[in-house]
Amino acid sequence: MRYSSCMSRIDAALWGLFGSFAATGLDFRYAVHRHGCWPWNIQNAREVGAFGYCLVELMRLGIGAGLASAAAASGQLPTEVGALAVGIAAPMIVEHLARWVPLTELYTRKKVE
Numbered sequence: 001m002r003y004s005s006c007m008s009r010i011d012a013a014l015w016g017l018f019g020s021f022a023a024t025g026l027d028f029r030y031a032v033h034r035h036g037c038w039p040w041n042i043q044n045a046r047e048v049g050a051f052g053y054c055l056v057e058l059m060r061l062g063i064g065a066g067l068a069s070a071a072a073a074s075g076q077l078p079t080e081v082g083a084l085a086v087g088i089a090a091p092m093i094v095e096h097l098a099r100w101v102p103l104t105e106l107y108t109r110k111k112v113e
Helices: 009-035 049-073 080-088 090-100 103-112
Strands: none
Touching: 009 049, 009 080, 009 090, 049 080, 049 090, 080 090
C-alpha cells in the first residue's frame, strides 16, 4: 500500500467527522451513565432541551469535519489517524486559536469609529 503525501479534503472531513462523533458519543455515554437519564433531563441543567443539546452536538461534528478538511487542504494531514485526531480535538483546537484573536479589541475599535 502506498501513502500519498496528503489526504483528500473529503476523506479528511469524513475521518474528522468520525473523530468528533466518537468524542461526542463518549461524552454522551458518560453523561447518561453518571446521571441515569438523558443529559437534557438532569435537574438544574440549562433549559435548552433535547433540540438545543442536539444542535450543539451537530455544531461540534461540523467543526471537527471542517477543521480536518482545512488541515488536509493545507497539506498537514498525510494519514487517516491525523484526521481522526483533529476531529477528536476540534473543541480544543478552536479554543486555542480563539485565544490568539483578541475579539474584544476588534469590537471596541469598530464601536469607537
